[in-house]
Every structure is written in C-alpha cells, then in structure tokens.
Amino acid sequence: MRRSVAAALAAVLLLPLSACANDAATAGHGAAPAGQQVDGPKVKIMVGGLDKVIYLPAMLTQRLGFFAEAGVNVELMTEPAGVNATTALLAGDVQGAVGFYDHTIDLQAKGKKVESVVQFAQAPGEVEVVSTKQADAIRSGADFKGKKLGVTSIGSSTDFLTKYLAVKNGTAVSEFSPIAVGAGQTFIAALQQGSIDAGMTTDPTVANLLDKGLGKVLYDMRTPEGSREALGGLYPSSSLYMNTDWVEKNRDTTQKLADAFVKTLRWMSTHSPEEIAAKMPADYGQGGAGQYAAAIGATLPMFTTDGVMPADGPKTVLSVLAAFHPDVKGKEGSIDLSKTYTTEFVAKAAG
Secondary structure, eight states, X not given: OHHHHHHHHHHHHHHHHHHHHHHHHHTSTTOOOTTOOOSSOEEEEEESOTTOGGGHHHHHHHHTTHHHHHTOEEEEXXXXXXXXXXXXXXXXXXXXXXXXXXXXXXXXXXXXXXXXXXXXXSSOOXXXXXXXXXXXTOSXXXXXXXXXXXXXXXXXHHHXXXXXXXXXXXXXXXXXXXXXXXXXXXXXXXXXXXXXXXXXXXXXXXXXXXXXXXXXXXXXXXXXXXXXXXXXXXXXXXXXEEEHHHHHHOHHHHHHHHHHHHHHHHHHHTXXXXXXXXXXXXXXXXXXXXXXXXXXXXXXXXXXXXXXXXXXXXXXXXXXXXXXXXXXXXXXXXXXXXXXXXXXXXXXXXX
C-alpha cells in the first residue's frame, strides 16, 4: 500500500513538471505553436533536472525550435537526479535520458546496454561547496571523514564524484555519510540548516549559495581545467543516452535528435550567456536574470561544440568509477568503453 501511494504521488508530482516543460518550450523563438505537432516521430526524454545549467541544451533545443526543425516531436520531462532519469529509461517510460555519461559504464557493469548518443559536456559542471561554518574544517577530500555530504540522490553522478574525491584523498566511503538532498532550494536549505556540512551541486544553485554567503567552493569542476585538476582528466558528463537496442531500431529518429542537439551546441558556442539566458524559461533564474546569466557563463566551458565524445574522456570516467564502485572496481578489463557511446550520429549532424 505504501509503495502504491508513493508511486501515485510521484506520478502526480511529475505531471506538472513535464507539462510546464512543454508549455515553456512552445513559447520559445522558432518553436512550433502551442498544440501543433510536426510531421515526425514522438520521443519522450527524461532530464535529470531541467533547470540545471549542466542540462541546459535540452530545454534550449526545445525553446529554439530545433527539435521541430529536425522533424521530431519531443516531450521533455524532469526528475531531480540523473539516476532517476536512468531508471525511467530502463523501465521503458521514456526513449531517451539526459544525464551523466558515467551511468552508461555503471549500467554495462550490470549487464545493461546503454550508450551516449550526443555528448553535451567534457567536464562535470559540478561544484563541491562547503558550508561557511565548516570552511576551516573541510579543506580537501581528506577532511570528509565524519562529515555529512550532500548529493542529489544516492547512486547519482554527484554521489559517484563525491566518493571518488574522498577515496582519492585517503577517506574511505564508509567514513562519511552521503545525504540525498536534491538540488536548488532543498540543497540550499540543507546546507543552511546544517543537515549537511558540504555537498556537490550545480548552477544555478552554486550561484545562489555564493551570493547568499552560505558556502565556499572546495572543488570547481565546471571547466576542463577544473576537471583535470580534480579528476585527472576530462570527465564527459551531461549527454543524451539511450538504450542501444532502441537506437539500432530507430536510427532515423536518433539522427533527428542528434541534428537538433548539435545545432544547439553550435548556437551556444556563438552566443553570450545573456543571450542564452534570455531564451530560457524566466523561472529558471531564481536569483535574477543577471545572476542566472553569470551562472551560465561560469558553466559554459564544460560544453562541447559538436556533441563528440572527448577521446580520452571515457578512460577517465572508468578510472574514477573503478576507484570505489563495487560493480566496476577490479573489473575494468571487462568493460568495453566503445559500446558506451557512439559518435556516428553527431558526425553526420556535423556534415
């Protein structure tokens, strides 16, 4: 009974989020008018937080009308964490997920075939923020011992990266407590109330925290340089990933999606943060238009301009997961990285 009630409640909560995403999309420049469908296939895509800057290409593609131009009807839906988007994908509730590439490796280790089709980013876009009250006590991952560390969800990419930063600095995963606090206002409240001592989150949450003086940056992985410093190399993160079987059976639709997303990534590379912010739903920038544009500007370096997987990126991700993940550690030789992503569709989109 409890499970049924919880499932029903989750479904009710999700509906207004997905509806809001679609309503917002129809208001964008160049988008199809409300209620109008293009002559093409329908695809549902679950995003691990539509309002997160790291997943910005999803809504921006809708707002710019590029899905419609490519001839595909896309319904964007949202969940608070990438791991939830993965769950929806595996359950068959959606055809695509926008989340971190590392889930494809995690899933292959569990016998699932999922691949990144368009690689949005070459760095995590994540920031480990320490409460100002704990700033003197937490100066690196070595100080995570005994601390409560916020992540979006257990099993999420923020959970993965937090565990790696701990292990890399000599702290065992059993020596700290990961706390699922989501993102946005729930993350901010947890840090402010002392429910967590530090945590990993993204913009615009980071910009909000710093503006309010509630936290200080410990690890900044919003740029390729920050990724190399913290993780030892480029860490491909946000992407469109899909079940490999579905991709093979729906190659034309997959190409349409790749065409639309690559066009957006190119557009982003030639427009200012202010211009990008102006295309997004107004309520995404809860700290004001200026702060939101600044948050986009701080995160822009993480994005690719062509959707192509960085050559050495998958190896870095595998190394990070192998440092702590029980399903991957010691099994690196059995992971076929070539099956966790494809560049076929983005290569055609660039042609």
